Amino acid sequence: MVALMRCLALALALPLAALAQGESRPSEAEIKAAFLYKFGDFVQWPPASLGRAEAPFAIGVMGAEDVAAALEQLVANRTVQGRPVVVRRVRAGESLARLHVLFIGQADAPRLAETLASARGQPLLTVTDSDNAISQGSMINFVAEDQRVRFDIAPASAERGQLKISSRLLAVARRVITS
Amino acid sequence: MAPVRQSISRRILAVKLATTLVAVLLAIAAMVAYDLRLYHQSWINDLSTQAELLGQMTAPALAFDDARVAKENLALLRYRPSIHAAAIYDARGRLFATFAHDGEGEFPRLPEGDGVRVGGGALVVFKRIINDREILGTVYLRAEYQLFERLLGYLGIAAIVTALAMAVAALFSRWVHRVLVRPVLAITELATQVSEQRDYSLRAEKLTNDEIGLLADSFNGMLAEMERATRELQASNREAAHELAERRRAEQEILRLNAELETRVRERTTELQATNAELEAFCYSVSHDLRAPLRSIDGFGQALLEDFPRDVPEEAKRYLARIRASTQRMGQLIEDLLNLSKVSRGELLRREVDVSELARQVVADLQGREADRKVEVSVWDGMHAYADARLLRAALENLIGNAWKFSARAEQPKIEIGFMRDGEGGTFFVRDNGAGFDMRYAAKLFGAFQRLHSAAEYQGTGIGLATVQRIVHRHGGRIWADAKPGKGAVFFFTLATRSDAAGAAAKEVAA
Numbered sequence: 231m232v233a234l235m236r237c238l239a240l241a242l243a244l245p246l247a248a249l250a251q252g253e254s255r256p257s258e259a260e261i262k263a264a265f266l267y268k269f270g271d272f273v274q275w276p277p278a279s280l281g282r283a284e285a286p287f288a289i290g291v292m293g294a295e296d297v298a299a300a301l302e303q304l305v306a307n308r309t310v311q312g313r314p315v316v317v318r319r320v321r322a323g324e325s326l327a328r329l330h331v332l333f334i335g336q337a338d339a340p341r342l343a344e345t346l347a348s349a350r351g352q353p354l355l356t357v358t359d360s361d362n363a364i365s366q367g368s369m370i371n372f373v374a375e376d377q378r379v380r381f382d383i384a385p386a387s388a389e390r391g392q393l394k395i396s397s398r399l400l401a402v403a404r405r406v407i408t409s
Numbered sequence: 410m411a412p413v414r415q416s417i418s419r420r421i422l423a424v425k426l427a428t429t430l431v432a433v434l435l436a437i438a439a440m441v442a443y444d445l446r447l448y449h450q451s452w453i454n455d456l457s458t459q460a461e462l463l464g465q466m467t468a469p470a471l472a473f474d475d476a477r478v479a480k481e482n483l484a485l486l487r488y489r490p491s492i493h494a495a496a497i498y499d500a501r502g503r504l505f506a507t508f509a510h511d512g513e514g515e516f517p518r519l520p521e522g523d524g525v526r527v528g529g530g531a532l533v534v535f536k537r538i539i540n541d542r543e544i545l546g547t548v549y550l551r552a553e554y555q556l557f558e559r560l561l562g563y564l565g566i567a568a569i570v571t572a573l574a575m576a577v578a579a580l581f582s583r584w585v586h587r588v589l590v591r592p593v594l595a596i597t598e599l600a601t602q603v604s605e606q607r608d609y610s611l612r613a614e615k616l617t618n619d620e621i622g623l624l625a626d627s628f629n630g631m632l633a634e635m636e637r638a639t640r641e642l643q644a645s646n647r648e649a650a651h652e653l654a655e656r657r658r659a660e661q662e663i664l665r666l667n668a669e670l671e672t673r674v675r676e677r678t679t680e681l682q683a684t685n686a687e688l689e690a691f692c693y694s695v696s697h698d699l700r701a702p703l704r705s706i707d708g709f710g711q712a713l714l715e716d717f718p719r720d721v722p723e724e725a726k727r728y729l730a731r732i733r734a735s736t737q738r739m740g741q742l743i744e745d746l747l748n749l750s751k752v753s754r755g756e757l758l759r760r761e762v763d764v765s766e767l768a769r770q771v772v773a774d775l776q777g778r779e780a781d782r783k784v785e786v787s788v789w790d791g792m793h794a795y796a797d798a799r800l801l802r803a804a805l806e807n808l809i810g811n812a813w814k815f816s817a818r819a820e821q822p823k824i825e826i827g828f829m830r831d832g833e834g835g836t837f838f839v840r841d842n843g844a845g846f847d848m849r850y851a852a853k854l855f856g857a858f859q860r861l862h863s864a865a866e867y868q869g870t871g872i873g874l875a876t877v878q879r880i881v882h883r884h885g886g887r888i889w890a891d892a893k894p895g896k897g898a899v900f901f902f903t904l905a906t907r908s909d910a911a912g913a914a915a916k917e918v919a920a
Binding site: 261265268310378399401 | 465466468469470472473474475478482540541542543
């Protein structure tokens, strides 16, 4: 309950802080949350995985509370693929069913390979925040470059999950890994 | 030929040029308006599409805050030189990426709403980049806008096209002139030539097979008709002139004959007059010379009777008496002849004569001579004539004397001397109810020595009426008679009653 209150306070404080800071740059978590949300517009899921028209678009966050929090705040009243967006905090080992995007934060890096393996072949866009994650089967991996958040993409991994990544997204990727 | 002031060809040229000019200008104006509108629209559409495409292309870059990619995207515009500058603003209105052809360009500090506007010779487009109802940013495009340059270019083309069209129209007009006007002019010239030279044998050349050709044909037909009519007219003119000449010749012939005739008449008249004069002179001298021996015969006969009353036997006395009577009769004859010749000779001394008075004197003389005769004589009052009184008296003496003489055997002798006015002159008459005569012998009436009655019945020499006729004729008058045997006779004669009428009548006689 206390945590919830704190969350709420945080959620309320963030825009306020942003307002107070004026034109100051958003935090790294916020940027990542925004990216996670926006990836949904550039990736094509198989229709079956999206379910009915009213079915929500689910983004799972694992091991990155700040990102999850920022994302929750961001997606309120927003849609992806014409659907309402829900944010689900996922722990390692939990079912990944009915998730469309899964972000595995650095906190869960040790169990990254295991998680990625369980997601392999699923129509689930896996986004990681760790070095070498691509080689372990991650589709999109955040990297820091010039103090900015960039990402690498591995289209082949995505294709294994029956996902099609838009070339427009590829165009803004730092690297497109085709191995 | 009067110069054609406004040639048809020139008018056609003017109309043609005006029409062409209007048509070309209208066409060009419509074309230019259409093209400029199309240019404007399509350029706006093109830029809008370009902006949309750029927006879509840069949407990921905006979404993932990748200005480098956005810049690369914008850099693709280097293949569109007509787009001078482009920029991407992020959702907060800050410049995110820019592109300019000439390196450094100026960009608005803040983006505007969706729209297209023309400013500073350029077309400016702002286009919001929207993804899923979320504004990601704004695309800014600045492109050339060459409406005015295009217009100038079109005007140049219009000038060239107009000039060409005018030239073609002028060529066409020249062709029209050659095909239409020149044949007409040729016919006109021919018409002028025909009217000036009166040469109807000229013919128009049929140059074309169209309406002008028909005109030439009908003109030629008219010329042929005129030629024929002229020929006929000339022929009839020649005929008329010939006839006129003939008639003139005939008239001249008549005139010549008349003149000849007159000359001959004059010659004859002169001859006759000479002969007459000779005859009269001869007659006078003969009469005059005859009287002397007659007197001698009469005188000696009388002396024989008076001087020898006893010696001459009775029978010889009777013979002598008869000789004397014959001698006296011959003397009377000679006297009358002398009178007749006197009447013919000498000047006419005309004056106003009281004919009534003159007739009464004659009647009084006759009554004085034969006082025992009872004759009822009536003389009209107020008769006047313009004549020689002596000769008129002689004529009246003869006429009234004849009436007196030939009415001697009537039971109640009557003589009337009267007058009938007749225009300028008058007709006098002397009427009796005596012996009269047969009108069959009227022609002989006025000849000398012509007698209708025997000397035994009525005395007379037969010279009186000849004398009267001579007197009337000398006055320019006429004389005629009307009679029936036993019913009396009327002698008519005309005389002028006024001097001017007498002059006219005298002239007639002279002619």
